[in-house]
């Protein structure tokens with residue numbers, strides 16, 4: 363176990379950042395809420411049921427599908443901001459209006475992270491949102507069924523000889539025979555969080571198996587020096603784009619290895635990441651920047667920083683690598699200060715934007731890292747970044763009907779687009795940065811009202827192991843996964859006991875059970891498992907809180923090794 367305590371103290375002592383009082387932080391939270399409602403109400407008034415708002419023309423457009431994407435993506439943010447009634451209204455509205463049986467070509471990656479991830483997280487938060495819960499929740503529920511529906515539409519993409527998925531699927535007809543077999547690395551390796559969550563909540567292993575098969579196939583394609591490229595032919599396993607780095611096309615693959623390892627307490631995923639990380643540090647890191655290199659030779663191919671890479675310091679903090687995370691964050695923050703936003707590409711040697719990549723589409727990554735680093739260090743520099751970000755977004759991107767992507771950070775020209783991740787991620791991370799006591803930070807304790815009961819016979823303790831955010835900032839509760847897979851396992855064990863009973867015995871015991879056809883399925887089974895005179899043992903379906911190590915990994919920014 364690596365404990366970053368010394369580093370934390372050092373960073374804290376060295377920082378001469380302005381200190382924010384609780385009143386100041388609360389005032390910033392109010393400003394963030396106003397920002398959210400300006401964007402959200404504009405979407406509802408002008409764009410719903412389209413996927414996205416067009417903030418310059420005040421209308422809507424379908425972009426990633428045709429499923430009111432912004433509303434699905436924003437649903438859990440409503441609860442994060444404390445709006446239970448609107449959460450309830452929208453959750454019902456989506457159940458009534460969204461249909462995934464549509465003849466639309468959708469990105470497998472985007473549909474997974476935004477739609478499946480958004481619905482799963484809303485499902486897991488629906489207890490806190492005061493929704494009426496089905497018996498057995500969180501192992502069942504209408505939003506979980508919607509997530510299952512959407513994810514099932516993606517499964518045909520995984521039916522390939524390698525198990526690596528196509529990038530696009532038609533939600534009604536499956537993969538087109540003319541579909542390109544070239545998928546980006548993140549498009550192959552960004553499923554384990556949502557798919558394992560689905561499998562463990564519902565008991566259907568199909569999803570987790572598909573995600574794992576894709577991950578294992580991808581792992582085998584790494585180069586001799588331990589790097590992966592940017593785009594791969596999923597049929598021939600040949601690398602089509604051979605630039606290795608941590609940004610666009612690859613980013614969330616690495617993120618899911620780390621977060622998958624934490625969510626599922628899975629060493630295989632952690633070991634994959636650690637091996638990649640050694641190569642990344644060796645070949646791509648220069649002065650705490652990360653460059654792009656040729657995946658086989660390690661020679662620099664592009665000395666640029668991409669805005670998508672700004673998630674990396676946050677990810678490093680989850681592994682306890684705080685020192686290097688802090689230095690890399692400082693590099694990235696200097697770029698934000700230079701332009702009032704992060705350009706999509708920034709040339710490190712020239713210290714300036716790159717042609718045709720000068721935009722800032724309201725991305726969250728730097729704010730996301732600030733949230734993790736503030737949580738790990740308590741350094742108010744990260745709050746200052748948050749305030750800077752809030753102010754530049756207000757000043758540069760606000761329009762009478764929403765917030766617009768910046769086409770060019772040099773002259774602040776705007777684009778007619780507000781991506782759904784602005785409400786799902788950018789605003790959520792900004793709010794959580796200024797709310798260190800929020801239940802999503804996992805600081806809850808028994809008795810403070812943040813833990814919830816759930817599962818069969820309400821024997822599970824939910825929310826006690828912290829939360830893992832998917833790459834679209836949708837929080838997932840490890841305790842819920844644990845709880846529902848325990849239920850499934852216990853049911854299987856009971857089934858096995860029943861099947862192994864001698865025939866004679868089975869007959870006599872099944873007689874009284876037949877009279878009780880109304881009994882819940884587990885009642886009679888439990889009594890059959892008891893021998894005459896045996897004392898009743900504690901309930902089989904128990905659901906203790908997450909193991910202490912899992913909780914630590916989330917709260918203390920440390921990780922366990924196999925010792």
Ligand code: DMJ
Pocket residue numbers: 475614670725726727783787833834835
């Ligand atoms: C989001 O959809 C996700 O964070 C994804 O991993 C990367 N791109 C956007 C935000 O920039």
